[in-house]
Amino acid sequence: MWRLAGAVMLGHLAGWVSAADIHADPENYRELVRQLQPGDRLLLAPGDYVHGLTLHNMSGSPALPIVIEAAQPTTPPRLLARPGANTIRLLNVRHLILRYLELDGRNIPVDAIKAEGHSRYADFITLEHLDIHHHAASQQNVGISSKCAAHGWQIRHNRIEQVGTGMYLGNSDGSAPFVAGLIELNQISRTLGYNLQIKHQTDRPEGLANQFDTVIRYNVFSKQDAEPGPLARPNLLLGHFPLSGPGREDRYLVYGNLFLPNPSEAVFQAEGRVALYNNIFINDHGDAIHIQPHNDIPRDMAIFSNTIVASGTGIQIRRAGNSPYRQRVMANLVVARSPITGATGVGNMMLPYRRDLSALTVPDLVKRLQPYGSLAYAMPAHVVREMSSFPGWTLTQQAGAMPPQALLNLLTRQP
Numbered sequence: 001m002w003r004l005a006g007a008v009m010l011g012h013l014a015g016w017v018s019a020a021d022i023h024a025d026p027e028n029y030r031e032l033v034r035q036l037q038p039g040d041r042l043l044l045a046p047g048d049y050v051h052g053l054t055l056h057n058m059s060g061s062p063a064l065p066i067v068i069e070a071a072q073p074t075t076p077p078r079l080l081a082r083p084g085a086n087t088i089r090l091l092n093v094r095h096l097i098l099r100y101l102e103l104d105g106r107n108i109p110v111d112a113i114k115a116e117g118h119s120r121y122a123d124f125i126t127l128e129h130l131d132i133h134h135h136a137a138s139q140q141n142v143g144i145s146s147k148c149a150a151h152g153w154q155i156r157h158n159r160i161e162q163v164g165t166g167m168y169l170g171n172s173d174g175s176a177p178f179v180a181g182l183i184e185l186n187q188i189s190r191t192l193g194y195n196l197q198i199k200h201q202t203d204r205p206e207g208l209a210n211q212f213d214t215v216i217r218y219n220v221f222s223k224q225d226a227e228p229g230p231l232a233r234p235n236l237l238l239g240h241f242p243l244s245g246p247g248r249e250d251r252y253l254v255y256g257n258l259f260l261p262n263p264s265e266a267v268f269q270a271e272g273r274v275a276l277y278n279n280i281f282i283n284d285h286g287d288a289i290h291i292q293p294h295n296d297i298p299r300d301m302a303i304f305s306n307t308i309v310a311s312g313t314g315i316q317i318r319r320a321g322n323s324p325y326r327q328r329v330m331a332n333l334v335v336a337r338s339p340i341t342g343a344t345g346v347g348n349m350m351l352p353y354r355r356d357l358s359a360l361t362v363p364d365l366v367k368r369l370q371p372y373g374s375l376a377y378a379m380p381a382h383v384v385r386e387m388s389s390f391p392g393w394t395l396t397q398q399a400g401a402m403p404p405q406a407l408l409n410l411l412t413r414q415p
Contacts, residue, residue, distance in 0.1 A: 019064060023071060026050070039064035043071035044101070049079045053088045060095035062124070070100035076131065077101060081108040086145075090115040090122045097126040103143075105135030105163070112163070117147035117171070121205070124152040135163040139193035139231055142168045149205045151179045160188045162225070170199025170239070174295065177201040177247070180212035185410055189222040189260075193233040196221065200239030200272070200295040204246040211249045217392060218406040221267065222260035232264035240272030240296040251275060255392045256404045258362060258411070259288070266290040266316075273299045275390050278401040280366070281308040284358035288336065291327055292318040299323075304330040304387050307369060307400035309357050310337075314350075317342035330383055333373040333400025347379050349399040362403055362411060373398035 019039025024032045026047045033053065036042060038060040053068070060066040070076040079101060081087050087103055087110065090096075103112040112132045115122035132143040141164035144155060150169065160166045166188040169178040178198055188195040198214070221235040236259070241250040252274045259267040259281045266287040270276070271294045281288040288310040291298045297320035308314040314336035317327050329345030335357060339350035349372055357365055379387075387393055392404075 041067040044077040046075040056091040065095040067097045073100040081105040086111040086114040088113040091119040099128045102131040109137035111142045115146040119148040126154045130158045139164040165193040166195040174202035190225045195235045209246040223262040234269040235267040238270040286312040299325040301327040313338040373400040
């Protein structure tokens, strides 16, 4: 193939390189993938792709990422799962964008997208506008998985449904840290296990000594197909960051999300350092928020401006021994049989559970509860200063969360 055909010449500090739009189809795409250079876009024609997509030793740059996407976003190429191999395999890749693809698992026991465990790294990966479905042979089959060190991922605008686990980021022994991620505007539903789990971390790759935030915002987490008993899992579980050394001050910022009912577990569980705010939790099957030891203990946490409707416990905090860390619970509107246990807070409005509220749409639910939230007493100035230091929070003069416009747009988006 003549690489300069249709190419746009782009300059950078090292000189001039060519960045090409390369058109591919189900017959020739694997050969063309191996030729990709920084700045290239591989445009996949509509059709069924049956041989997977292996992306190995491939790096773009911050200014010139490698892009693989649909030639026609309204008619995305369909990557079909096959036995014995994950559909999209990432090995030693950086600055890569995948978008407008459909991944049909056909309930074959493989993962849709996986940064493989024998990869040394998979950094600055963007996954957006993907339709991932029918990877539900068991809870072990995952929509998006990282099993190696992963830094700077952006996972956004994806729909993941009918899978074993929606996203599983990190390794069970803490050896594959997921660092400085952005997970936003995704719809994850009908998972057997977690909608999303980010594993605990034992250490950091060399060179990542700064403090980082991982942001989870404006997503819908729903678990209609949850498995019962020992296989029950929360919608979202967050493990701790490294206990010492680089990464020990990292945080999760979890805000503006909608958590829908979980038939067999709480909808949210976390340890480590977390700010959890401006979310809406609805669980007419049991508990909403569990802050408790898992692989370590809850550390400094701020839980504020959430709206919670739960037939069990709204917010439950289990500390470990004489822990020096604080879990602040502020300005939440909690409608639950047991609103808050294990903590005291400031400005929380607590009401008895009403099952009829669970049947309302999100906008109607918030509208119905808003008068109660406005009755919460005024926040002390130091509490307002603390809450306003977090991105995405604005003073509403009431307890609880209003659904952000980004979340409302997601809820009304057509498939």
